[in-house]
Amino acid sequence: MMHYAMVINLGKCVGCNACTAACKIDNATGFGVKYGRVVEVETGKFPDVEKLYVPLLCMHCEDPECLKVCPTKATFKTEDGVVLIDRDKCMGCRYCVVACPFMARFFYEDSKRPQGLPRMDKEDERLGTVEKCDLCIDRVKEGQNPVCVETCPYQARIFGDADDPESEVHKLIQSGRAKTLKEEEGFGASVYYIWW
Amino acid sequence: MKPFKQNEFGKRVAADFFLSGTGSSMYIVYFLSALIAGFKLNSAILLAGPALILAGLVLLFSELGKPSNFWRSVANYRTSWMARGAIFNFFYVAAGFGILLTESLRSYSFLPWIDATGFVIALLVLVYPGMLLRAVKDIPAWNSASTLAVTLIFALSGGGAAVILASAFIQPQALPEELVAVMVLNAFLIISGELYLKALRSLGSKKEGADLSYKEMQKKGGVRTLMFLDMISLVLYIIAFFSAGALQYVIAFAGSMLTLYTAYLFRVRLLEAGYHQPLITKKFIDSLKNKA
């Protein structure tokens, strides 16, 4: 059984956002829609400050909240653990956007676009439905890495089959060093983070 | 990182919840008063209930990004409260009109079963918005039983107020009994509101998202303000009870409008205070760096 997972090294991530840009270009998303993005997290008090950059994306949960709440069954999960949206079925109620614990789902709103900024996205085709990271499933099926993994200049992202004992992701997850966000809640994220 | 709040469910969704809650609880009040007090309210209420639900559905429909897929909304009834809600709403509207139709045929014996069915469906419609919110596991303030409870109570009070409103026009002789009922409801509402804030605060001490929800709910314009308005409404009901004639109708009307307003506003505040748990916590970072 395949189960796709990603491990992101927060020691290496410098917050450059090359992944965010690559994802936006590849998926041609509209303003405000960032399937993958990076947030800054700061703790401490000057001058003893710690700062981290955390890439976020859909966690492709094992027990996805979005799937449970979707009324039309537009959101579904494949056998290899990828959570996808059939945008032909979505009615755009955004219940899933509300329910997602990871802010990973997006609904394009043109009013958010800054004045004067042109639209260079594919939104017209998919207007009115919810969208999110699909783990670059088309690329992955061809044996390639997702765009964000392939792009990272610091090679901070590792991707693979968590069920394959030879894969790097499997080993990192087994080592216990890799943690998911909101682990205690049991959503079962497939995106893990490690430190160096 | 601070807890983030949801931004998708806004005033239109609040209005739909309000309409659906008011519409369904109107029928519950109608049914209960017939069953318990033996008092038959005007059957126009049987029209108003489903009509309000229908209005709510229209609002919901206009909120959708792709309404052409609305017919699919019942597909995932197995796990989605929104799908279930769509089903309940549909049946309630159907049942409501059915009951109205059969009102004139009361002589037939199987009709009470239709009433009972309508009542059960009305209960489901009453409950589904709270359940819909409760199903959001990651918003602790919504996920709590106390939120569900207080949502139901606001809905019932709204229904009662709507009945008052209707009666002031069409069945003023029923007012005195109804006023007693809503006085009790409002008093119950005010007490529940206070208990709710307490419960939310204690939840807030355990979950950071609930803490922000609590802060949002108890600030100026929040639940306390609504409680205050409901107290005024209660006072108006009392005055109305001791008044007569046109004055009674007017004061009762004013009281019910106020109650209805707070019922709507509560939904708005609740949705605005939908804070998730923080995405990245110090605990997470420490565990990652092995400092835990």
Place this chain on the structure above:
Amino acid sequence: MILCLVKIDNIKTTCSICGHNQCGVIVEVTDGIVTHIWPDRSDPMTKGSICPKSIASVQLLYHPDRLKYPMVRDGPRGSGNWKRVTWDEALDMISEKLLKIKRESGPEAIVMARGTNRGSWIRLFNRFANSFGTPNWTESGGAQCFTPRSLAQQLTFGGLALEWPDAEFSNAVLVWGANPPATWPPKARKIIEAKSRGAKLIVVDPVMSNIASKADVWVPLRPGTDVALAMGMINVLITEGLYDKEYVSRYCIGFEELAKRVSEYTPKKVSEITWVPEETIEKAARLYATSRPSSIAISATFDEIVDPIQLGRAVSILAAITGNVDVRGGNIFPETAGQVSIDTNDFIMIEDLPEDLDRKRLGADRYPLLSRYLKINFPMAHYPTVLEAIIKGEPYKVRALFIMGGNPALSIANSERAVEALKEVEFIAVADLFMSKTAELADIVLPVASWLEYDGLADSAQATYGHLRIRQKVATVGEAKSDTWIMIELAKRMGLKGFWNSEEEYLDYILKPTGYTFEQLKEKGGIIYHEPQIGKKLELGFNTPSRKIELYSNRLKEWGYDPLPFYREPFESPYSTPELAKKYPFVLTTGRRVSTYFHTAHRNVPALRDIYPEPVVEINEDTARELGISDGDTVRIETAHGFAVMKAKLTQGIHPRVVAAQHGWPGLANDNRLTDNQACAEGIGSTTLRGLLCNIRREG
């Protein structure tokens, strides 16, 4: 199945979206459309570094607002009315106009200005100006970017060693006034790799930037006080004997004088000046010196202070006395891969310019280190002086501006004065990709090709460490042409000496000594590479008069400047101008960068704008609370020179009395509304962009 019918090409080329890093990339072209840009991990120089700007160049290519054909203004200047013309018409007009002005008022009446080039035409532009005969070429960066520290390094080591940390082999990296993850991905990649194998990182920056967040020692100094810090660190190393005595005795001169000079820069004194605790200064110095080999990464901040020469000198000295220059894992010198070096006096044809014109160069009298030819520099006109020459006609009237890839309306200090000059000057021709704020005020606008639209070479000084890589044209946008082509065509029309008949001829000329033509090199894979010859200077001598590293600079002395570095308070500071500080109590640093924008460019690229949508000023969280400012509030920053309006970002990663404003936004958010261009650095004329005084308050 369908994929087989679609033609996908993967073309290896070098990006030049920022003009400096020249990251090796692979451009994916699907059915003739550029669809994606990938990092090229096989590139021997950049090894897979890339940035959001490069990736989003897909949108740059197909952007609806790209200039597609030459245009001539059709109405009053700045009215926005344009008439399309052909290239021939436009180039003929420019050529005729410039030659006419040259005949009437002398070549010096024409100023040729560029921004930071986006390719390797950096020195071709100098050659063009010198061949034309005007002494007045200048750059928006210029005295505030690369030039001062370049001179300081030339004086000290006879080469640009501070520009390239050999960080992959370092045990410690000192990043000073630089944020490589945002602006210099190849360096950042090396640093992170070094960190992964346990190297230590020291970062000197008033703000906790991307790279500072990875530091083992973060040194948040008061903006503008870097020289004091450097001298303090040298003091610690000499006092504690942590410098490399053998290296100093074999390869350096002037150590004794240096030691005497730094003795006054005790940690205590330096701590008072820089607002950095003594322990931090000592820790930083010790870590750098004892982790050898250690390397240093610097950036333009070195050139944006009250006295950049001193900082360039002081940090060069720091690298030298610790034995970290021209060694593996330290700082190494650039070298070509055998091609014609464009970074030479010879290539830029400076010596063709008669001496009287050299003396006439705007700024030559007050800023000779910038504007006079000193044999080890590329002299340029002093931009603030150019503006006054346009507006006031002093010392002579400048009648024409030829601007290539520059946006002085927003990017230079006192930008409002620049706008006045642009409105005043008789003739302006601008070459750019978009209708920038500067282009809006032009008489003729030329559409320029982006890095995806021309063949070229990645041969600028900061991209050649034994490497030469090519750039390949993968797309065409309208009639846009490369800057190189524009200069070659103008040179033809003007009959300029030392130019070529075509871009191809030019590229083949540069490549000649390697034995390849451009096409042949392309066939071979587009890369020439040999390992940098580290240690050659140690073996054969440095390119200085003494053949050693000159800690003490005789040349500076000859020219009338201090031969050793010394600290100078910024022109405005709580200590130099205490009265002003009462009205403007915060220390301001401007010019902060983010990874998605390059100077004033790219706010119009949708994918990039989505990452950093608004102009931001960073304020200490506690200070902001006291001022009633919340995160995301609109705030007004005021200095003695103007005001700007930005969004507040609250952070603990900045000193409570320091404020840091982002660079390059248009309108009221432009940071150069806050800066001054009259108080300039001694000798070199740099405007101060880091280390000013400001006040800040919530707006509305």
